[in-house]
Amino acid sequence: MRPFLLAFLALAPAFAGAARAQQAPAREAVIANDTDGILQELYVFRPGAGDGPDRLGSGVLPPRAMLRVPLGRVRECGFEARAVFEGGEEMRRRFDACRNPRVAFAETGPRRAVEVVNGSDRVLRELYLAPAGSRPGRARDWGADRLGSATVAVGESFRLRLRGTTACSFDIRAVYDDDEAEIRERQDLCRSPRLAFGDPDQPLREATVSNRGRRTLRELYARPAGSEGWGADRLGAEVVPARGEFRLRLRGRGCAFDLRAVYEDSREEVQRGLDLCASGAASFGLPVVSDSGGRRVTLVNGFSRTVQQAFLSPADADDWGEDVLGDAVIAPGARQAVTLQGGCQADLRIVFDTDAAEERRDIDICALGTIALRPGWTIDPLVAPAAEPRGPQPGSIRLRNAAGLPVVELYADPPGNKRGADRLGRTVLGAGEVMDFAPPEGPEQCLADLVAVFRNGRELALPDTDLCAGREVVLQ
Structure with missing residues (x-):
């Protein structure tokens, strides 16, 4: 009897601990994001312990939103919460989950709103602020991007909130979607809480770009006529579907612009010297042969x-x-x-x-x-014109000009190289005409970037064309 009693006494604390654990209430924390920023990571843990997992997982907690976080069945009341906001800013709070499970992350200190206006013709991708004249003689520490994951589209505005600072004078750095940066020094945001980007002295030109073809227009570039470099894709994350339109906004004193369109199959079309003041419109793409049974x-x-x-x-x-x-x-x-x-x-x-x-x-x-x-075709028996040769010469391609204008220049250069000599010389490829074209550098260099220039200046780019393929290439 005595051994049995001793064993029971030895196990009694364990039974008592299990009973207490079963009786422990289920606790939770109520997390409130009372800031104007997006809460990206959240950790709730016992003080002195590791952070543990991110309680948001793959989600976020938007501004002015709340989230209930289960803490499990525990008797302990003391917990700590760590919040990481967009841009890397952190806040920590200790709380008693038994007395008050609500944890509020709120901004402290002075707060000011600044209106950011994008009056340029490019998307504003990043925005940085640093105290004016900070770190003289050394590289300026711009800190985090104040836009976070947001961007400011052409003609749009963004409300920027400055928290926890009484400073008025800032240096500003704006980065556009073509990676060009604009820096403004010693901007007094207390006197004028508005940042306008873009040269207001340059008029804003607008044009409707129409995709008249049957392929999706994937990229669109624009520049003042004759200038170097194409800059950023004006479509951004958008595309222009077949028969669709896009409203293009450009700033410039002149009216003439070069436009370059890139389709979903990487074919390119360039139009040079377009007068957007006179027409206000540009059209790309002609009907193409369908890949699905046309x-x-x-x-x-x-x-x-x-x-x-x-x-x-x-x-x-x-x-x-x-x-x-x-x-x-x-x-x-x-x-x-x-x-x-x-x-x-x-x-x-x-x-x-x-x-x-x-x-x-x-x-x-x-x-x-x-x-x-021809005259009488509506009632007479239809007769096909004289047949052309069945195919191009071996080791070449057949170019067919299916556009309504002659091709006045033709370039064929190794992929990625600069544009070389005009392969047509003094000849032209008339509308509706065909010609066989072999690799200018010989059969060892079959792959080339082919560019046809029509009489109106429009360019058709066919990158990585196999000039030895023995097939017909339609220029239109």
């Missing part, structure tokens, strides 16, 4: 008048749809490749530069492939 037919203009528009629609469609020529025209004697999304039977309507129109129904474009537009 049927292609070539129209050859045998009239003495220019074909200004062409409408090609399935024979069972209720309307003509859009002009398949886009911005192109078909000059007398020229040819233009167009695409039909649908079956073989199609209706075709052409409109001349005199606004006169002709049309023909139920054309089998799969059987014909090429349509000769």
Whole structure:
């Protein structure tokens, strides 16, 4: 009996501790973010212990928001909370979870609001403030980016709050999305709590950029006509879908600008010397051959008048749809490749530069492939023009000018190299014409950045083109 009693007495403290643990209440902390900043990390732990896991996980606690944090079943009341805000600023609070589980992170000391206005034509990406004249003779310590994860778009404003400082004079550093920085020294933010970036003396030009093609426009660059470098992508995180538009804002004393568009397949198009004051608009992209089953037919203009528009629609469609020529025209004697999304039977309507129109129904474009537009074509049997050679010469490509303007310059240089000599010399590649083009440096250098320049200055860039591929390349 005595051994049993001794064993029971030895185990009694353990049983008592387990009973007390089961009776311990479930505790929690209520975290309140009473600041104007985003709380990015939160740690709640016993004083003297490690921080433990971030209680926010992959989330954040926005300004003026609250969060309940479970602390488990514990009898202890004393805890510590550490908050890390956007920009790296930290706050710590000790609290009694038994008496008052609410933990408020609030700003102390003076607080001022400063309005940041982006009057430039670029996105304001970063903003830094440092006490005026700080650390003379040494590199200025700008501290954290005051915008955090935010940016200030063109024409937009941002409300910046300065906390815990009575200083008025600051040095300001603004960084745009093209990495160009602007520094202003000794700005008195007490007297004038407004920071406006951009030269207000330079007028703001606005233009509507239209994507007339069927590919997404991924990047857009702009610069004063003839200047060096393209700067930052004006679209930022946006894209311009097929048939979409984008409102472009530029600052400059002049009206002439160069624009460069890059499509989703990395093809490029450059337009130089555009007068945005006169037109207020720019269009990129022409209809291209579809990668998903579009049927292609070539129209050859045998009239003495220019074909200004062409409408090609399935024979069972209720309307003509859009002009398949886009911005192109078909000059007398020229040819233009167009695409039909649908079956073989199609209706075709052409409109001349005199606004006169002709049309023909139920054309089998799969059987014909090429349509000769000439007097009587609407009623006479359709006859295809004389066939061209079946393919380009071995070790070359065939360039077909499907645009409405001649190609006056052609460049083919090793990928990444500067632009070399014009490969056309004194010749041109007329609208609707074809030519076989072999690598200028010989068959050992097949890969080249190909650039075609049309008579109106528009450029078509085809990077990393295989000049030995033995295929046809359409310039449009």
